[in-house]
Amino acid sequence: MTPPATLSTATTPALPVGVEIKEIPPLAPGELSLIEMHTLFNMLNVLSGELMVIGLHLADDADLFTSSLALCGRIKDRLSDPARALEFAANVAAEEQAILAEIEAVRVRHAVPADDAEFHESLANIRSVFRILEVRAQEALARARAPGRWIDFTLEDLRRDFQEVFTAIEKNSKGRYRIIYNLARQQPSDYYIDFVIESTNGRSLAMPMLFKDVIRDLIANARKYTLPSGTINVGLYETDAELRFVVQDTGRGIPPARSRPSCSSAGAAAMSRSSARWAAASA
Amino acid sequence: MEVEITEIPPLAPGERSLIDMHSLLNVVNVLSGELMLVGLHLADDPNLLARSLRLSQEITRGLTEPAKAFAFASRVADYEQEILEEIVAASAAHPVQAAQLDHRETVDNIRSVFSVLEVRAREVMAQLQAPGQWVSYTIDGLRNDFLAVFAAIEKNSKGRYRIIYNLARQQPNDYYVDFVVESSDRLSLSMPILFKDVVRDLIANARKYTAPGGTINIGLYETATELRFVVQDTGCGIPADEIRTVVGFGRRGSNVAQVRTMGGGFGLTKAFLVAKQFGGRMWIKSELGAGTRITVTLPRPLR
Numbered sequence: 001m002t003p004p005a006t007l008s009t010a011t012t013p014a015l016p017v018g019v020e021i022k023e024i025p026p027l028a029p030g031e032l033s034l035i036e037m038h039t040l041f042n043m044l045n046v047l048s049g050e051l052m053v054i055g056l057h058l059a060d061d062a063d064l065f066t067s068s069l070a071l072c073g074r075i076k077d078r079l080s081d082p083a084r085a086l087e088f089a090a091n092v093a094a095e096e097q098a099i100l101a102e103i104e105a106v107r108v109r110h111a112v113p114a115d116d117a118e119f120h121e122s123l124a125n126i127r128s129v130f131r132i133l134e135v136r137a138q139e140a141l142a143r144a145r146a147p148g149r150w151i152d153f154t155l156e157d158l159r160r161d162f163q164e165v166f167t168a169i170e171k172n173s174k175g176r177y178r179i180i181y182n183l184a185r186q187q188p189s190d191y192y193i194d195f196v197i198e199s200t201n202g203r204s205l206a207m208p209m210l211f212k213d214v215i216r217d218l219i220a221n222a223r224k225y226t227l228p229s230g231t232i233n234v235g236l237y238e239t240d241a242e243l244r245f246v247v248q249d250t251g252r253g254i255p256p257a258r259s260r261p262s263c264s265s266a267g268a269a270a271m272s273r274s275s276a277r278w279a280a281a282s283a
Numbered sequence: 284m285e286v287e288i289t290e291i292p293p294l295a296p297g298e299r300s301l302i303d304m305h306s307l308l309n310v311v312n313v314l315s316g317e318l319m320l321v322g323l324h325l326a327d328d329p330n331l332l333a334r335s336l337r338l339s340q341e342i343t344r345g346l347t348e349p350a351k352a353f354a355f356a357s358r359v360a361d362y363e364q365e366i367l368e369e370i371v372a373a374s375a376a377h378p379v380q381a382a383q384l385d386h387r388e389t390v391d392n393i394r395s396v397f398s399v400l401e402v403r404a405r406e407v408m409a410q411l412q413a414p415g416q417w418v419s420y421t422i423d424g425l426r427n428d429f430l431a432v433f434a435a436i437e438k439n440s441k442g443r444y445r446i447i448y449n450l451a452r453q454q455p456n457d458y459y460v461d462f463v464v465e466s467s468d469r470l471s472l473s474m475p476i477l478f479k480d481v482v483r484d485l486i487a488n489a490r491k492y493t494a495p496g497g498t499i500n501i502g503l504y505e506t507a508t509e510l511r512f513v514v515q516d517t518g519c520g521i522p523a524d525e526i527r528t529v530v531g532f533g534r535r536g537s538n539v540a541q542v543r544t545m546g547g548g549f550g551l552t553k554a555f556l557v558a559k560q561f562g563g564r565m566w567i568k569s570e571l572g573a574g575t576r577i578t579v580t581l582p583r584p585l586r
Contacts, residue, residue: 182465183463183513183515184463184513184578186513192500194461194500196450196451196461198451231515235449235451235452235459236451244451245451246451246453247450
C-alpha cells in the first residue's frame with residue numbers, strides 16, 4: 001500500500017523561465033561609464049521632467065527653463081566620459097545653484113503666488129532630487145577612489161535608505177500611485193512592496209558600493225514594468241560565502257527569447273512574473 | 284479578474300458543523316496519516332494501530348454533529364493518552380523498528396499534532412460558548428502563532444519543502460512566505476475566533492495549490508472600521524468560469540482535481556460563511572497558472 005499522503009503539492013512551476021545570464025554583447029565606448037553613472041543619469045531625467053512640468057504649468061511651455069534643461073542635457077552627455085562625469089559629481093552644488101537661480105528668476109517674472117501648490121510641490125521635488133543627487137554623486141566619487149571596495153552598511157541604515165528610495169519613487173508619481181507595505185492595505189492603484197534584508201550577524205552586511213545602485217535600479221525596473229496593484233518582492237541576504245539579492249515582480253515579464261542576453265519591455269507578456277537573482281562571492 | 288463572492292449553494296445537513304469544526308478536521312486527518320505511518324514503520328502495516336485509527340474515524344464522523352464535536356473538543360487530552368498508549372504498546376512489540384529515526388520523528392509529529400489539536404479544540408469551545416465574539420490578540424502573539432503554523436506545515440512535509448521568509452534565501456524547493464500583520468494601534472488587533480481559522484485555512488490553501496519555488500504574500504490589517512485580510516499566491520490559479528462555483532462546499536478547481544490533499548475542500552466555503560456571518564465581504568482574483576488573490580473584509584463591531 002502507498003504510504004498515506006501528507007499535504008500534497010501543486011505541480012505548476014512557480015516561474016516558467018529561469019536563465020543564468022553569463023554574457024552580454026560588448027559595450028560601445030562610453031557605455032560603461034554611462035552604466036557606472038546610471039543612477040545620476042536617472043536623477044537628471046527626473047530633474048528635467050520636473051523643470052518641464054513647471055514650464056508647462058506656468059507658461060504652457062515645456063522648454064521654459066531653456067538654460068537649465070540645456071545644462072541637464074550637457075551633463076548627461078558628459079556622463080559617458082568617466083573624467084567629465086566625476087567632474088560633474090564633484091560640482092553638483094554649483095549646478096544646483098545655477099538651476100535654482102533660473103527657477104527663482106522665472107518665479108519672479110511670472111509672479112508665482114505663494115499659494116501655487118503645483119509650483120511649490122515641483123520646486124520641493126527638485127530640491128529633494130538635488131539632495132539625492134548629492135548622495136549619489138558622493139557615492140560615485142567614493143567608488144572612483146576605491147573601485148571594487150566592499151562597504152559595511154548596518155541593516156537599519158540600509159532599510160531606511162531603501163525606504164527613502166520608495167518614498168521618492170512614490171512622490172515622483174505625483175499621486176498616480178502609492179507604495180504600500182502591507183498587502184491588506186493595497187488599493188487598486190497601489191504597489192505592494194515587500195522588502196527583507198538579513199545577514200548572518202543580524203546587524204550589518206557588506207557590498208560593493210556599485211551594488212547598491214544595482215539594487216535600486218532593479219527595484220525601480222520592477223516598479224516600472226509592473227502595473228499599479230502589482231506586487232514586488234525583494235530579498236537581500238548575506239552569508240559568510242556570498243551576498244544574494246532577488247527581486248521578483250508581478251509585471252509584464254520578458255518574452256523568453258529576450259531574457260538572454262538583454263532585457264526589453266517590448267513585446268507581449270509571455271510571463272506573468274519575472275525575477276532577477278544576483279549572487280556574488282564575498283570579498 | 285476579481286470577483287466578489289456574494290452567494291454559495293445551500294449547505295446540506297451536517298455540512299455547517301463540519302465547517303465549524305474544519306480546523307479540527309484537518310488536524311485529525313493529519314493525525315490519521317501519521318498513525319498509518321507508524322504502522323508502516325513498525326510492521327509494514329498501515330492499519331497496525333487499529334484502535335487509534337478507528338477512534339480518529341469516529342471523531343471525524345462526529346464532527347458533523349455539533350454536540351459530538353463539542354464532546355470531542357473537550358476531551359482531546361483523553362484521546363491523546365489513549366492513542367499514545369497504543370503507540371507505546373506497538374513500539375514495545377517492535378523494538379528494532381521503534382528505535383529507527385523515522386519512527387521516532389513520526390511519534391514526535393503525533394505529539395505536536397496533539398499540541399495543535401488542544402489549541403484548536405480550546406478555540407472551538409470558546410467559539411461555541413460565545414459565537415460572534417471578537418477576541419483581542421497582540422500583534423506579536425499573532426505573528427508567533429502563524430510562524431508556528433508555518434513551522435508545522437513545513438514539518439508535516441517531511442523534508443519535501445521548506446518555508447523561507449527572505450526571498451534571497453529561497454531555493455527551488457522552498458516556499459517564500461511574506462506575512463505582515465498591522466493594526467492602527469500597532470499593538471493588538473481583534474477578530475472573531477473563527478476568523479483565525481479562516482486566515483489559517485486560506486494560507487494553507489495557498490501553499491497547497493502553489494508549487495515549491497512559489498511565493499505567498501499575506502497581509503492582515505485592522506483599522507478603526509474594518510479588519511482586512513489578503514492572501515496572494517503564485518500557484519495554479521482557478522479557471523475563470525469556476526471562480527464563483529469553487530467556493531461551494533467540497534468544490535475544487537477542475538485544474539487541481541488530481542492534487543491529493545488532507546483537507547475537506549471547504550476552506551473557501553468557510554471563509555465566505557464567516558465573512559457573511561460577520562457582515563463582511565469576500566473577493567477572489569485568479570489567473571490560471573499565475574496565482575490567486577483572496578480578500579476578506581469584516582466591519583468592526585460598534586463599540
